Amino acid sequence: NAGVTQTPKFQVLKTGQSMTLQCAQDMNHNSMYWYRQDPGMGLRLIYYSASEGTTDKGEVPNGYNVSRLNKREFSLRLESAAPSQTSVYFCASLARGGLAFTDTQYFGPGTRLTVL
Amino acid sequence: RKEVEQDPGPFNVPEGATVAFNCTYSNSASQSFFWYRQDCRKEPKLLMSVYSSGNEDGRFTAQLNRASQYISLLIRDSKLSDSATYLCVVRVNSGAGSYQLTFGKGTKLSVIP
Numbered sequence: 001n002a003g004v005t006q007t008p009k010f011q012v013l014k015t016g017q018s019m020t021l022q023c024a025q026d027m028n029h030n031s032m033y034w035y036r037q038d039p040g041m042g043l044r045l046i047y048y049s050a051s052e053g054t055t056d057k058g059e060v061p062n063g064y065n066v067s068r069l070n071k072r073e074f075s076l077r078l079e080s081a082a083p084s085q086t087s088v089y090f091c092a093s094l095a096r097g098g099l100a101f102t103d104t105q106y107f108g109p110g111t112r113l114t115v116l
Numbered sequence: 117r118k119e120v121e122q123d124p125g126p127f128n129v130p131e132g133a134t135v136a137f138n139c140t141y142s143n144s145a146s147q148s149f150f151w152y153r154q155d156c157r158k159e160p161k162l163l164m165s166v167y168s169s170g171n172e173d174g175r176f177t178a179q180l181n182r183a184s185q186y187i188s189l190l191i192r193d194s195k196l197s198d199s200a201t202y203l204c205v206v207r208v209n210s211g212a213g214s215y216q217l218t219f220g221k222g223t224k225l226s227v228i229p
Contacts, residue, residue: 027176033217042221043160043203057218090159103148105217108160 002026006091006108013115014033014080017078020077021111023091031094032106033058034066036087081115088112089099119143122204125223133194137223139187139204148207149180151189153200154222160203163189194227201225 004025013019025032035058045058049068063085065077070095078085091108122139127140129135141149149166164171166178166187177190187204 040221043219045216045218048216104162107161109159 004091004093004106004108006089006111008111009109010112011114013078013113015082015115017068017081017115018077018079019081019088020078021091021113022073023075024073025091025093025106026072027093027095027106028071029060029095029106030071032068033092033094034064034074034076035090035092036060036085037110038087039091046076046089081113083115086113086115117135119218120204121221122202122222123171123223126226127221127223128228129194130167130228131194131196133227134190134192135194135225136191137202137204137225139189139190139220141187141204141206141218143206143208143218144185146206146208148183149178149187150205151176151178151187152203152205152216152219154203155200159179180205184192191225194225196227196229199225 006024030051034046035043037043044060046060046064047058047066049055052068052071055068056068067075089111092105095104120141123137151163152160153163154160155156164173164178167179168180175192179188194210201222201224203222206218208216
């Protein structure tokens with residue numbers, strides 16, 4: 001049981017290049033999320049997918065697109081990378097507990113992206 | 117006003133000390149509350165949920181005051197291994213059977229030998 005996996009771990013892009021960050025979970029969770037974390041800003045939600053076939057914008061969706069390929073996989077695409085997108089990107093999935101306060105988000109190890 | 121605000125930190129405390137972190141949230145519709153821990157260059161991990169009546173897990177005690185929209189985390193007998201950033205997290209129902217978590221910026225704790 002690998003939990004939440006992300007690829008790649010590190011990436012350097014030039015301005016204007018495109019790339020896709022991959023995320024997969026093997027815990028049979030319905031909901032998946034993409035966050036970015038910047039120094040002094042905390043974690044901010046980019047997009048989320050409540051269930052297979054649905055996606056919704058979070059707090060900072062501009063410049064990104066997502067695809068919920070199936071229940072396991074949720075990818076994040078940067079079509080034309082900008083230096084402002086230099087960040088650490090975390091994917092997460094949500095385990096629904098029997099009671100609301102037992103819900104837990106499990107995070108992947110992160111992708112460190114630098115855009116030059 | 118930020119949705120979730122935490123003590124700015126950093127907190128530098130000696131081993132064995134007791135340290136308290138505070139957090140306030142602005143959305144009165146918030147339903148669930150959590151403390152996450154994040155080690156340097158690692159992903160956040162759930163430390164504990166925060167129950168309305170308060171709850172304890174070993175050396176960690178969490179309190180919730182819904183009227184004041186205030187959450188706290190108390191760490192007793194600090195260990196070197198407690199050094200990390202502690203994130204206050206609030207959950208709001210975003211519809212469609214899913215939820216959004218809003219994270220505070222975190223408070224960095226360094227436990228010193």
